[in-house]
Amino acid sequence: MSGKFTNQKKKSPRRGTPKVLWIALILSTLLCCTMIVLAWCVKRSNETEMNAPEAALTETTEPAAEPESQTDPESRFAFELDENLAIIRVGGYTGAYMEDGSDDLVSGVMMIVVTNHGEETLQYAQITLSGGSDDAVFKLSTLKPGETVVVLETNRKEYHTNDSYTSASVANVVYFAEPVSMYEDVLEIQPLDGGFNISNISDQDITGKITIYFKDTADGIFYGGITYRGSITGGMKAGEIRQVMSENFSASGSAVVFITITEE
Numbered sequence: 001m002s003g004k005f006t007n008q009k010k011k012s013p014r015r016g017t018p019k020v021l022w023i024a025l026i027l028s029t030l031l032c033c034t035m036i037v038l039a040w041c042v043k044r045s046n047e048t049e050m051n052a053p054e055a056a057l058t059e060t061t062e063p064a065a066e067p068e069s070q071t072d073p074e075s076r077f078a079f080e081l082d083e084n085l086a087i088i089r090v091g092g093y094t095g096a097y098m099e100d101g102s103d104d105l106v107s108g109v110m111m112i113v114v115t116n117h118g119e120e121t122l123q124y125a126q127i128t129l130s131g132g133s134d135d136a137v138f139k140l141s142t143l144k145p146g147e148t149v150v151v152l153e154t155n156r157k158e159y160h161t162n163d164s165y166t167s168a169s170v171a172n173v174v175y176f177a178e179p180v181s182m183y184e185d186v187l188e189i190q191p192l193d194g195g196f197n198i199s200n201i202s203d204q205d206i207t208g209k210i211t212i213y214f215k216d217t218a219d220g221i222f223y224g225g226i227t228y229r230g231s232i233t234g235g236m237k238a239g240e241i242r243q244v245m246s247e248n249f250s251a252s253g254s255a256v257v258f259i260t261i262t263e264e
Helices: 002-060
Strands: 085-097 104-116 122-130 136-143 148-152 167-175 187-192 195-200 209-218 221-232 241-245 254-262
Touching: 085 122, 085 148, 085 167, 104 122, 104 136, 136 148, 136 221, 187 254, 195 209, 195 221, 221 241, 221 254
Parallel strands: 148 221
Antiparallel strands: 085 104, 104 148, 122 136, 122 167, 187 195, 195 241, 209 221, 209 254
């Protein structure tokens, strides 16, 4: 009896072992859960911080600014001129000054936007705006029916928003006597930066002088009253390719407006 009792007494301390294990297991489980929750919160916080700049950028990004050569939107008004011409806008211009061929960078030079509403190609015209501090003069060449061109003031006169031009007139107007031609069935132009290639795609030789007239252009609008030109003398053989170099010509910013072939 006593031996059996003694054995029970020796085993009695071991009865508490399962309770300790359960408590330890519970504490361990709670700790793990806590760590998982904390890890999830940190992950969410990091994701929020990573996404926040992108969201803020999307919300605050401003649309791209218009090209500097566009007019001041506050200065829009129109003058109907004689000879089927109209000034559809007056304003300030920043960009290359092309009227004298220099392409000097200018800022705030006065400009007008002119449209040809007629059915003939304009060869030359001089437009004067009056009523401001002094007259503003613009010289324009080569404008086909329905086309629009930005023309800069001849003397680089600055544009001021407080100038009030009340009238506009046009003088020295000349239209081409014959429709201008591109000679598409004879000549082909390959635009390059700094010039262009011209090919005689016909099966006949061309005699005489070939002159190619071109203007600056962007988004369907011509820039500059000036019209540039490049020439080939001595004619061209059938199938021949010649190259004309010009620093005023670019593949993306120039357009040939007409071509002439004349006897030398």
